[in-house]
Amino acid sequence: MTVQDKKTAADTATRADALGIAGLGLAIGSGEDAVPLLDGVTVRVGRGETVGLVGESGSGKSLTARSALGMFPRGARATGSVTVGGVDVLAAGRAALRDLRRTRASMIFQDPRAAINPVRRVGDYLTEGLRARGVPSREAAATALDLLEQVGIRDPRGALRRHPHEFSGGMLQRVVIAGALSTGPELLLADEPTTALDVTTQAEVIGLLKGMQRTRGTGMLFVTHDLDLAAAICDRVYVMYAGRIVEEAAGTALFSAPAHPYTKALLEASPSVHGDRTEIRAIRGRPRSLAEAPSGCAFRDRCPLADDDCAVAVPAVRAHGTSAVACVRPEEVTR
Amino acid sequence: MTLTIPALRARAARRRRRRPLGVTLAVAFLLVAAVTGALAPLLAPHSPNATSLLDSLAPPGTAGHLLGTDSTGRDVLSRLMYGARLSLLAPLGVVLLSGILGTAAGLLAARAGGWVDAVLSRAMDIVFSFPSLLLAMLVVAVFGPGLTAPICALAVSYTPFLGRVVRSVALQEGARPYMESYRAMGFGELWTTVRHLLPNMTPVLLAQSALSFGYAMVDLASLSYLGLGVRPPAADWGSMISQAQSAILQGSPWSGLIPGLAVLLTVVSVNVLGEHIGGSIARRGEGT
Amino acid sequence: MTSEPVLAVSSLVKRFGDVTAVDGVGFELMPGASLGIVGESGSGKTTTARILAGLDAPTSGTVLLDGEPVTGRSRRARLRRARLLQMIFQDPYGSFDPRQSIAASIAEPMRLHLPGTAADRRARVAELLDQVGLSERAGASLPRDLSGGQRQRAAIARALGIRPRVLVLDEAVAALDVSIQAQILTLLDGLRRDTGIAYVFVSHDLAVVRHITDTAVVMRHGRIVERGDTERILREPRHPYTRLLLDSIPVPGWDLDRVARDRRALDPSS
Numbered sequence: 001m002t003v004q005d006k007k008t009a010a011d012t013a014t015r016a017d018a019l020g021i022a023g024l025g026l027a028i029g030s031g032e033d034a035v036p037l038l039d040g041v042t043v044r045v046g047r048g049e050t051v052g053l054v055g056e057s058g059s060g061k062s063l064t065a066r067s068a069l070g071m072f073p074r075g076a077r078a079t080g081s082v083t084v085g086g087v088d089v090l091a092a093g094r095a096a097l098r099d100l101r102r103t104r105a106s107m108i109f110q111d112p113r114a115a116i117n118p119v120r121r122v123g124d125y126l127t128e129g130l131r132a133r134g135v136p137s138r139e140a141a142a143t144a145l146d147l148l149e150q151v152g153i154r155d156p157r158g159a160l161r162r163h164p165h166e167f168s169g170g171m172l173q174r175v176v177i178a179g180a181l182s183t184g185p186e187l188l189l190a191d192e193p194t195t196a197l198d199v200t201t202q203a204e205v206i207g208l209l210k211g212m213q214r215t216r217g218t219g220m221l222f223v224t225h226d227l228d229l230a231a232a233i234c235d236r237v238y239v240m241y242a243g244r245i246v247e248e249a250a251g252t253a254l255f256s257a258p259a260h261p262y263t264k265a266l267l268e269a270s271p272s273v274h275g276d277r278t279e280i281r282a283i284r285g286r287p288r289s290l291a292e293a294p295s296g297c298a299f300r301d302r303c304p305l306a307d308d309d310c311a312v313a314v315p316a317v318r319a320h321g322t323s324a325v326a327c328v329r330p331e332e333v334t335r
Numbered sequence: 336m337t338l339t340i341p342a343l344r345a346r347a348a349r350r351r352r353r354r355p356l357g358v359t360l361a362v363a364f365l366l367v368a369a370v371t372g373a374l375a376p377l378l379a380p381h382s383p384n385a386t387s388l389l390d391s392l393a394p395p396g397t398a399g400h401l402l403g404t405d406s407t408g409r410d411v412l413s414r415l416m417y418g419a420r421l422s423l424l425a426p427l428g429v430v431l432l433s434g435i436l437g438t439a440a441g442l443l444a445a446r447a448g449g450w451v452d453a454v455l456s457r458a459m460d461i462v463f464s465f466p467s468l469l470l471a472m473l474v475v476a477v478f479g480p481g482l483t484a485p486i487c488a489l490a491v492s493y494t495p496f497l498g499r500v501v502r503s504v505a506l507q508e509g510a511r512p513y514m515e516s517y518r519a520m521g522f523g524e525l526w527t528t529v530r531h532l533l534p535n536m537t538p539v540l541l542a543q544s545a546l547s548f549g550y551a552m553v554d555l556a557s558l559s560y561l562g563l564g565v566r567p568p569a570a571d572w573g574s575m576i577s578q579a580q581s582a583i584l585q586g587s588p589w590s591g592l593i594p595g596l597a598v599l600l601t602v603v604s605v606n607v608l609g610e611h612i613g614g615s616i617a618r619r620g621e622g623t
Numbered sequence: 624m625t626s627e628p629v630l631a632v633s634s635l636v637k638r639f640g641d642v643t644a645v646d647g648v649g650f651e652l653m654p655g656a657s658l659g660i661v662g663e664s665g666s667g668k669t670t671t672a673r674i675l676a677g678l679d680a681p682t683s684g685t686v687l688l689d690g691e692p693v694t695g696r697s698r699r700a701r702l703r704r705a706r707l708l709q710m711i712f713q714d715p716y717g718s719f720d721p722r723q724s725i726a727a728s729i730a731e732p733m734r735l736h737l738p739g740t741a742a743d744r745r746a747r748v749a750e751l752l753d754q755v756g757l758s759e760r761a762g763a764s765l766p767r768d769l770s771g772g773q774r775q776r777a778a779i780a781r782a783l784g785i786r787p788r789v790l791v792l793d794e795a796v797a798a799l800d801v802s803i804q805a806q807i808l809t810l811l812d813g814l815r816r817d818t819g820i821a822y823v824f825v826s827h828d829l830a831v832v833r834h835i836t837d838t839a840v841v842m843r844h845g846r847i848v849e850r851g852d853t854e855r856i857l858r859e860p861r862h863p864y865t866r867l868l869l870d871s872i873p874v875p876g877w878d879l880d881r882v883a884r885d886r887r888a889l890d891p892s893s
Binding site for chain 3: 056057198199200201202203204206207210225226227228229231232233251252255265266269270271272273274277280281282283284286287302
């Protein structure tokens with residue numbers, strides 16, 4: 001870890017952050033055949049902060065979240081920088097990455113059943129990470145019991161001895177959350193953690209997740225396709241489209257003043273239960289991945305405001321109101 | 336003409352991925368075996384049954400006898416060519432017959448379910464546990480030598496191999512939403528099974544049949560070797576090996592080794608092909 | 624148009640062993656109307672849809688289509704039901720035969736249900752593709768070459784081919800991206816306006832149900848706990864479960880404590 005001693009003053013600021021991704025680019029292959037996946041992605045999650053990463057399929061939101069753990073698709077090359085609690089993820093070796101995943105950052109996936117080994121008991125699952133860190137098994141068991149209580153599992157002692165299939169999806173996601181928090185991470189990466197759950201269960205699990213995060217001061221990157229959910233629970237939200245960040249805004253500002261045409265279009269396309277019944281407005285075309293996106297602004301082939309300026313270059317991110325937006329004419333969006 | 340070198344290279348790589356060298360060789364060998372068998376009367380240098388005691392046990396490379404002669408002086412190459420007919424057709428018969436039986440039994444078990452499934456599955460288990468070669472020998476003992484009886488016997492004893500695979504694949508495939516969607520459109524079981532389920536299972540059927548072909552070939556060769564298969568003097572590769580026994584003891588292994596090699600190469604080729612087909616299915620499954 | 628309901632369901636019960644999945648469900652659907660069935664997993668909404676489409680047989684209760692009961696699994700009953708009622712599934716990819724072109728899949732039900740030559744069917748397929756906004760090229764493709772939204776359009780075209788009176792949509796837009804979901808909802812709106820087809824729209828998503836339906840029933844544990852105009856249900860929910868569902872929908876300033884209160888009100892023991 002001698003590299004870190006030579007960090008500049010600018011990096012000291014990011015070291016305080018739970019997650020700092022700056023100018024992250026990701027591509028599979030090299031030369032002309034390279035398939036680009038991410039381009040210039042910059043995401044910051046402060047300690048104890050909840051940050052949303054919103055996008056449709058192909059936007060690269062999950063890839064971005066996984067990069068925090070150094071998990072890249074096979075054959076992918078990453079450029080830019082990714083730091084978790086000051087640790088340089090892209091430069092980290094195998095051992096350092098393992099240590100990072102064990103102690104500093106945990107991930108929760110969409111499908112809890114896919115995340116837990118179905119033939120092992122829940123107790124094994126929860127104590128595994130602790131024991132790998134050298135915690136004595138008796139102590140690990142006590143911690144696991146305590147965690148299950150905290151995530152609201154009834155009869156936690158009995159739950160330790162049960163298998164994953166004996167739990168409902170919502171209860172199992174609680175177990176996964178307990179497992180993710182068992183190592184006391186600085187960063188929690190939640191990749192669509194409630195998408196597979198019923199709405200009422202989602203509310204419960206979100207409540208639990210927020211509560212646990214608040215008391216522990218864990219930073220959370222919350223990946224979702226659900227704009228309403230992100231806006232409801234996140235301090236800040238990044239909107240991704242085709243492998244790039246197109247807007248960064250405070251959770252509440254996203255709804256009241258979307259600055260990017262894509263964000264606005266998403267809002268207009270989503271039916272809502274609140275307020276008066278309004279017509280939804282569909283966005284033409286389909287979401288693109290970076291490799292399929294047009295030159296310049298990736299959204300321009302679907303954007304109602306696009307003209308020739310949008311094809312010139314990828315719009316630079318600039319401040320607009322309280323948001324930061326990658327659009328050449330955000331004034332026309334908020335008008 | 337406008338293709339760039341990287342594009343050509345990528346295209347070549349795709350082609351290589353699609354068909355590895357082993358598969359090409361296997362296909363080539365099987366084609367050669369089938370064609371020489373079919374055209375044996377035109378291609379064979381000698382009559383397969385013409386004996387000539389003067390020329391007996393000639394080693395390969397002898398003038399006029401490219402692969403030598405056997406202990407009665409018959410030309411090994413000619414017998415090999417004629418032998419390809421029975422040696423390839425008989426296992427094919429087994430595969431086709433067991434294919435029909437196994438597909439029918441497997442599909443019926445999977446789609447009907449309930450007691451039909453239970454009865455068919457148990458019946459297949461019983462047949463499965465009975466050694467195929469023993470069954471074939473019993474049948475020959477009852478009906479006398481010849482190929483028809485052992486082909487039928489082997490076909491019956493191979494039915495569970497395919498039947499079980501078909502049943503499990505049909506259960507899996509039948510649970511796919513598109514099968515339900517056809518039911519919701521008002522189509523009957525027979526239509527959906529024959530028009531949609533079966534075509535989607537053909538790759539699996541082909542791969543499994545290729546494996547059965549290899550087994551059948553070895554089993555039939557064993558029967559011929561035991562003198563229970565084809566009736567002499569008709570040639571097939573198994574009986575050629577059997578008749579070479581004495582020659583092997585006399586220090587001239589060629590007349591037995593060559594048909595043995597033909598059996599080996601055919602079985603390996605068919606299995607390589609079967610595995611390739613099976614592998615493509617698995618890859619296709621990943622793709623979806 | 625008659626004033627008779629095109630679909631009438633009464634006292635529908637479905638038991639799987641000891642579990643009662645659907646418990647006394649009943650509703651009516653007028654021609655050209657749109658009814659939402661709202662519920663979470665285990666509510667019995669999908670089982671209800673499957674019974675309507677003839678994929679499951681009810682333990683008891685009746686389903687009337689166009690005033691006549693549909694019962695039994697005979698070929699005649701099957702055909703009559705399918706002729707009047709078609710279903711759209713959540714997973715548009717899975718609901719197509721992977722080896723068949725989209726156009727061939729769309730033509731297939733017509734072969735079963737409608738008289739006419741292959742040329743007639745080709746013309747009708749072209750008309751349908753156009754109606755749901757698919758190109759001729761998309762029609763010639765295999766399902767795997769289309770995007771999720773295109774596949775759902777194709778599924779709708781296939782269902783509309785034989786001009787049914789009722790379309791049952793089971794979570795038909797749940798697997799789609801928001802921008803695509805809006806396209807499909809807009810398409811469904813237009814189709815209902817143009818063809819007078821009636822929808823039974825099964826969904827967990829109240830926002831989508833609000834957009835696409837006039838009336839709705841809320842299901843919980845196999846029973847209907849609330850029914851009425853969709854707008855009325857959203858504005859003045861009467862059943863505590865409906866209230867819980869509504870408050871569970873995230874919104875800026877989301878009050879999770881209120882959700883917890885709703886839950887206690889619904890089930891005081893927990």
